[in-house]
Amino acid sequence: QKEVEQDPGPLSVPEGAIVSLNCTYSNSAFQYFMWYRQYSRKGPELLMYTYSSGNKEDGRFTAQVDKSSKYISLFIRDSQPSDSATYLCAMTDSNYQLIWGAGTKLIIKP
């Protein structure tokens, strides 16, 4: 079993819809949770960073962490075609090494 599970998709939704992306994990020592966005043939870029359970909002993006269920989510409101990309979750304990999900490919249809 992988330490971090993420559905690879693709997930296809119409423009304007709310998108929900999820990851589950098995290591209860994970403390820091990240969402990265990766456009085709580009490097990942950090979107959201959370430490504790609860919600964190940044513009159209909301990151949610539920440590008791070992489950994290990223919500995108008012989705745009420019949001089409692969979204990678990543997490770490108190050290530096990131453990990555496989990424979910998101397609926003105009």
Added chain:
Amino acid sequence: NAGVMQNPRHLVRRRGQEARLRCSPMKGHSHVYWYRQLPEEGLKFMVYLQKENIIDESGMPKERFSAEFPKEGPSILRIQQVVRGDSAAYFCASSPPATSPGTQYFGPGTRLTVL
């Protein structure tokens, strides 16, 4: 402020040749990480370096792969005697000292193709 720079962006090698990938971190960043990504897969950690030190190379294959981050100049990932299975995208990331774990800034990657 320039981002993380990687070169070359594309590299083609024949089996048995050496591949040398370069990474210049963001200004002020002293921590460098190398990752490998296969198509439709997530990132696999390879090595974590600080200036002149390898901090963690637990993700590096035991043979043919090496990495360095000298006092001056870019970080280098070297793959000797490449094989077809080495074909992948190799990403470098950097972070400043004393940063929150996981906040890494990525370069555009080097796509290695082994013929």
